[in-house]
Amino acid sequence: MKTYKRSNAPIFWLLFGAGGMMAALFGPIMVFITGIAVPIGLLLPADAMSYPKMLAFAQNFIGKGFLFVAIFLFAWHSAHRIFHSLHDVGIHRGVLAKALTYGVAAVVTVIAAVNLWVIGF
Amino acid sequence: MSEQKIIEIEILRYLPESDQEPRSEIYKVPFTDDMSVLQGVQYIKDNFDGSLTFRWSCRMAICGSCGMMINGIPKLACENFIRDYYPKRITVEALNNFPIEKDLVVDLSGFIEKLEAIQPYIIPKEPRTVEQGEYIQTPAQFSEYIQFTSCINCTLCYAACPQVGLDPDFIGPGAMALLYRYNRDSRDGGEAQRMEVAASTEGVFVCGATGYCSEVCPKKVDPGNAVNVNKINAAKDYFLRFLSPKGGAK
Numbered sequence: 001m002k003t004y005k006r007s008n009a010p011i012f013w014l015l016f017g018a019g020g021m022m023a024a025l026f027g028p029i030m031v032f033i034t035g036i037a038v039p040i041g042l043l044l045p046a047d048a049m050s051y052p053k054m055l056a057f058a059q060n061f062i063g064k065g066f067l068f069v070a071i072f073l074f075a076w077h078s079a080h081r082i083f084h085s086l087h088d089v090g091i092h093r094g095v096l097a098k099a100l101t102y103g104v105a106a107v108v109t110v111i112a113a114v115n116l117w118v119i120g121f
Numbered sequence: 122m123s124e125q126k127i128i129e130i131e132i133l134r135y136l137p138e139s140d141q142e143p144r145s146e147i148y149k150v151p152f153t154d155d156m157s158v159l160q161g162v163q164y165i166k167d168n169f170d171g172s173l174t175f176r177w178s179c180r181m182a183i184c185g186s187c188g189m190m191i192n193g194i195p196k197l198a199c200e201n202f203i204r205d206y207y208p209k210r211i212t213v214e215a216l217n218n219f220p221i222e223k224d225l226v227v228d229l230s231g232f233i234e235k236l237e238a239i240q241p242y243i244i245p246k247e248p249r250t251v252e253q254g255e256y257i258q259t260p261a262q263f264s265e266y267i268q269f270t271s272c273i274n275c276t277l278c279y280a281a282c283p284q285v286g287l288d289p290d291f292i293g294p295g296a297m298a299l300l301y302r303y304n305r306d307s308r309d310g311g312e313a314q315r316m317e318v319a320a321s322t323e324g325v326f327v328c329g330a331t332g333y334c335s336e337v338c339p340k341k342v343d344p345g346n347a348v349n350v351n352k353i354n355a356a357k358d359y360f361l362r363f364l365s366p367k368g369g370a371k
Binding site: 002004006007009010013014084087088092 | 234238283287312317318320321322324326329352355356359360
């Protein structure tokens with residue numbers, strides 16, 4: 001009888017799912033604020049994303065948490081998508097594909113965590 | 122009687138004794154408006170080339186034998202009509218993602234193995250003797266799984282699935298729909314045994330959620346839904362096994 005190996009995909013699939021939820025809930029409004037509203041001064045004041053304000057946001061406990069979750073979950077979400085897309089175009093599930101996708105997401109996660117920590121409270 | 126209409130049917134032929142690779146042949150087939158593509162193919166066999174080989178049986182979309190690629194889409198030849206393609210040419214090919222045995226007949230042994238692997242039968246939760254009587258099931262419990270009993274194993278979903286094409290070991294949509302059918306049955310207690318297959322490297326997580334399997338399903342089983350619901354079940358099983366007093370199924 002054939003034996004089956006348990007897949008550890010649930011870890012990555014759940015990160016993908018959580019990131020997809022974040023992207024759906026916050027992606028559009030983040031694009032609107034950072035890409036449209038603030039640059040052209042629509043609805044929001046022009047200095048809404050000035051350095052002191054963003055620093056204060058990143059030093060606030062809630063702001064810091066939001067930034068970390070948004071960065072690392074978006075990264076794992078896109079990594080998983082690219083991982084599966086690579087498979088579709090012929091770069092199959094292997095060490096290389098994992099390094100290029102999940103590896104990058106892991107690095108992004110560490111960089112985000114370290115920097116948000118270093119920036120202080 | 123009105124003028125006889127003629128349709129061109131292009132068929133992918135492959136005779137393993139003489140052909141190095143599959144080739145196409147075009148036949149001009151007279152047809153009436155009540156003729157299915159299957160009847161067109163049968164006309165060719167009866168009148169032009171008796172060696173043309175294909176599977177069919179019921180002619181009424183219930184046996185699941187006559188799955189073919191019709192103009193590139195996996196369909197049952199019996200429930201699609203020539204009149205809907207006329208005056209354009211119809212191309213008929215063996216189902217995608219399967220090795221061709223001869224002409225339109227594909228080798229289904231891989232699918233049969235997958236079907237066996239998911240144990241498509243009730244594994245009783247509590248075995249009962251004949252004296253104990255029948256298993257009682259409410260209409261609500263019945264409605265939980267009835268949709269997934271409609272599968273006729275026609276394998277159109279396998280021909281549609283891009284992941285089956287890339288990874289022939291993938292358990293695939295049809296077998297996964299049947300796995301779900303038995304897991305959801307209130308009389309069944311085999312979920313943990315089947316989870317070994319569903320949660321494996323050849324299981325649900327190979328699926329890329331394209332959904333084309335459900336689109337081509339002639340019985341509206343929605344195998345794509347079964348696969349994706351089982352991603353959740355497999356993910357729960359992955360993490361909750363650490364909390365299970367028995368240490369999980371495996």
